Amino acid sequence: MKFGRFEIETINFGYFRLDGGSMFGSVPKNIWSKRIPADDQNRIRLATRCLVVRDGKRLFLVDVGMGDKWSEKERAIFAIEADEKAKPSFQPEEVTDLVLTHLHFDHAGGVSRLTAEGKPELIYKHAHVHLQHDNLENAKAPNVKERASYLRPNWEPLQNSNLKLVNGSVEIYPDFWVHQVDGHTRGQQWIELRSPERSLIYTTDLIPTSHHLPLPYHMGYDICAEKLLKEKDEFLARAVKQNSIVVFEHDAEVEAVTVKVDERGHYAVQETIALN
Numbered sequence: 001m002k003f004g005r006f007e008i009e010t011i012n013f014g015y016f017r018l019d020g021g022s023m024f025g026s027v028p029k030n031i032w033s034k035r036i037p038a039d040d041q042n043r044i045r046l047a048t049r050c051l052v053v054r055d056g057k058r059l060f061l062v063d064v065g066m067g068d069k070w071s072e073k074e075r076a077i078f079a080i081e082a083d084e085k086a087k088p089s090f091q092p093e094e095v096t097d098l099v100l101t102h103l104h105f106d107h108a109g110g111v112s113r114l115t116a117e118g119k120p121e122l123i124y125k126h127a128h129v130h131l132q133h134d135n136l137e138n139a140k141a142p143n144v145k146e147r148a149s150y151l152r153p154n155w156e157p158l159q160n161s162n163l164k165l166v167n168g169s170v171e172i173y174p175d176f177w178v179h180q181v182d183g184h185t186r187g188q189q190w191i192e193l194r195s196p197e198r199s200l201i202y203t204t205d206l207i208p209t210s211h212h213l214p215l216p217y218h219m220g221y222d223i224c225a226e227k228l229l230k231e232k233d234e235f236l237a238r239a240v241k242q243n244s245i246v247v248f249e250h251d252a253e254v255e256a257v258t259v260k261v262d263e264r265g266h267y268a269v270q271e272t273i274a275l276n
């Protein structure tokens, strides 16, 4: 789809499953399971939908999915599966810019693969890597709650890449913005593309699926719920006001939506949008 001066598409690097209770925090199962069904291990199916942005000169890839560095046991725990329909429209060498929303494994696992000797090597070797400074620091010394999410083979090779560390809200390329938020994890960044009419925003884990639009529906993984609620409210108020296209990374069914405030005062889907 054409958006402003960009050409946009999404690619799902595969599905995985996480515990449904963890994904909905304090929302009880008899409520969230009406929105997304849980499997026999109480898990829900999630996508790793990444954004591809072109303008004729640059090719930006936003997040890279789980990657392939998983043991059989881990593949079973997370029910990792490929998306048979997903075929990248580019070669890794063509990616000029890799934008990582944060370095949790389900967003940055695909930055590297294992060599025959079992060492992690970067896949997008020529790309500039755009990341919040705070997130790299966080990944290198994670708190105890996030230790299993920030894996060394994902962040360590990045230190030898063409890293472009940023702080806060930054226009990294004309009409291409990143915005730091810290409630889910310190140094996460959501993505905003601007056109004269509206914006297209990539929510990352601030709002992982369309089912997480109501403010209290947020993940138990979030490190600071109070901060996240404020960031999410500001983000959604802006999305409603600007009639933004909101793209979900983890929604297995819904790619993108516009957002409204419903009759009960909750943020809700106005219409669903297909980007590809």
Ligand SMILES: [Zn+2]
Residues within 6 Å of the ligand: 104, 106, 107, 205, 208, 250
């Ligand atoms: Zn995630």
